Amino acid sequence: MRNRAGEETAGRIVDAAQRILAEAGLEAATVKAICEAAGVRPGSFYNLFDSKETVILEVVKQAIRAVDPDPERTGRDHVTDLVEAFVRFVEDRPDLARVYITVGLSGGITDAGIRSRMIRHHAERVARFVAALRRDRPELTEPEAERQVDALLAALNGYTLQRMLNPDFDFAGHAKGLLEMETR
Amino acid sequence: MRNRAGEETAGRIVDAAQRILAEAGLEAATVKAICEAAGVRPGSFYNLFDSKETVILEVVKQAIRAVDPDPERTGRDHVTDLVEAFVRFVEDRPDLARVYITVGLSGGITDAGIRSRMIRHHAERVARFVAALRRDRPELTEPEAERQVDALLAALNGYTLQRMLNPDFDFAGHAKGLLEMETR
DNA sequence: TTCTAATTTGAGTTCTCACTCAATAAAAGT
DNA sequence: ACTTTTATTGAGTGAGAACTCAAATTAGAA
Numbered sequence: 001m002r003n004r005a006g007e008e009t010a011g012r013i014v015d016a017a018q019r020i021l022a023e024a025g026l027e028a029a030t031v032k033a034i035c036e037a038a039g040v041r042p043g044s045f046y047n048l049f050d051s052k053e054t055v056i057l058e059v060v061k062q063a064i065r066a067v068d069p070d071p072e073r074t075g076r077d078h079v080t081d082l083v084e085a086f087v088r089f090v091e092d093r094p095d096l097a098r099v100y101i102t103v104g105l106s107g108g109i110t111d112a113g114i115r116s117r118m119i120r121h122h123a124e125r126v127a128r129f130v131a132a133l134r135r136d137r138p139e140l141t142e143p144e145a146e147r148q149v150d151a152l153l154a155a156l157n158g159y160t161l162q163r164m165l166n167p168d169f170d171f172a173g174h175a176k177g178l179l180e181m182e183t184r
Numbered sequence: 185m186r187n188r189a190g191e192e193t194a195g196r197i198v199d200a201a202q203r204i205l206a207e208a209g210l211e212a213a214t215v216k217a218i219c220e221a222a223g224v225r226p227g228s229f230y231n232l233f234d235s236k237e238t239v240i241l242e243v244v245k246q247a248i249r250a251v252d253p254d255p256e257r258t259g260r261d262h263v264t265d266l267v268e269a270f271v272r273f274v275e276d277r278p279d280l281a282r283v284y285i286t287v288g289l290s291g292g293i294t295d296a297g298i299r300s301r302m303i304r305h306h307a308e309r310v311a312r313f314v315a316a317l318r319r320d321r322p323e324l325t326e327p328e329a330e331r332q333v334d335a336l337l338a339a340l341n342g343y344t345l346q347r348m349l350n351p352d353f354d355f356a357g358h359a360k361g362l363l364e365m366e367t368r
Numbered sequence: 369t370t371c372t373a374a375t376t377t378g379a380g381t382t383c384t385c386a387c388t389c390a391a392t393a394a395a396a397g398t
Numbered sequence: 399a400c401t402t403t404t405a406t407t408g409a410g411t412g413a414g415a416a417c418t419c420a421a422a423t424t425a426g427a428a
Binding site: 009041042044047 | 375377378
């Protein structure tokens with residue numbers, strides 16, 4: 001095992017970046033701050049990563065994965081499960097959620113691929129929700145289900161936005177309210 | 185007329201800041217970039233504004249004002265009117281819509297006032313929508329109407345987000361779809 | 369143990385940022 | 399025309415950012 005030490009250090013750096021992002025936001029995630037939190041000197045940082053952006057992107061990828069856990073479960077979840085996973089993500093990792101939403105808008109992340117990656121990710125999520133909804137309510141046609149899922153996800157994103165603006169906003173409660181409207 | 189020249193220059197600076205914010209985001213809105221776009225030297229900038237933040241804030245205020253035109257009409261509109269106004273805002277002024285969302289999300293604006301200002305603005309909008317909805321459908325109780333408006337506005341914001349990510353997204357169509365769901 | 373490659377170090381370098389200010393120019397008032 | 403207020407200029411400051419690199423250290427292989 002030749003690069004065990006390096007890999008371990010790289011992991012510590014990503015963890016530190018994620019912690020800072022979660023606690024203090026994107027602006028505070030400087031290389032210096034990340035290095036201090038990881039207990040590492042800048043030289044090591046740049047020995048292991050090409051740029052700061054690489055690390056932030058790695059955190060964002062983890063965030064994307066975190067929104068939809070256990071993707072192999074596809075075909076068995078209910079809409080409530082999916083919504084609950086989304087709520088948990090926003091509640092547990094509000095600043096990852098912020099990063100997730102900001103990335104598409106901000107010029108800070110210059111990686112061109114990230115935008116299309118997020119659009120594709122959204123499309124996959126819609127498909128998963130539609131499948132779950134039609135399982136719960138088989139009487140719905142495909143287009144009907146799609147329209148409802150579209151509105152549901154848009155509302156969830158909108159509430160996420162609100163939660164970003166106002167930390168006191170009761171995200172979980174409002175998300176649950178949406179479910180009751182949808183499934184009535 | 186003592187400060188006409190200064191006021192005109194200040195206007196050019198605000199316009200330039202708005203253009204840059206809309207086209208390239210908060211990160212790109214440096215003093216240098218704003219000055220270049222406005223055809224002004226940094227010295228003039230700081231003769232007219234205390235800080236960069238002052239200018240950004242001015243742009244945000246304009247964005248907020250643009251979302252809800254004709255506020256004196258309160259008490260006469262229907263939900264469809266309000267939604268249509270919102271759609272028109274997003275379609276006609278995607279630049280301001282982007283500013284509204286970007287700035288709200290970013291931690292870069294340290295001014296505490298801007299956040300609460302946006303929250304207050306949202307509350308006012310909810311009230312206006314609730315009044316309109318109860319006028320359209322008197323059978324609804326206040327809490328019922330509030331919950332529906334909440335979801336409607338969240339979905340509209342979510343769709344706005346989607347539209348920012350993907351310019352091909354059919355915002356107007358989806359917004360109309362929401363209305364049909366709400367008022368069925 | 370000894371050699372070698374992976375890893376870490378930290379004092380820089382370069383860059384760009386927001387912001388300043390003394391000097392100059394333009395405009396307005398008398 | 400003269401004076402005073404207002405507006406503009408642009409070189410410059412210091413702070414802090416991302417990032418570099420030659421040298422030192424560490425750890426696995428022989």
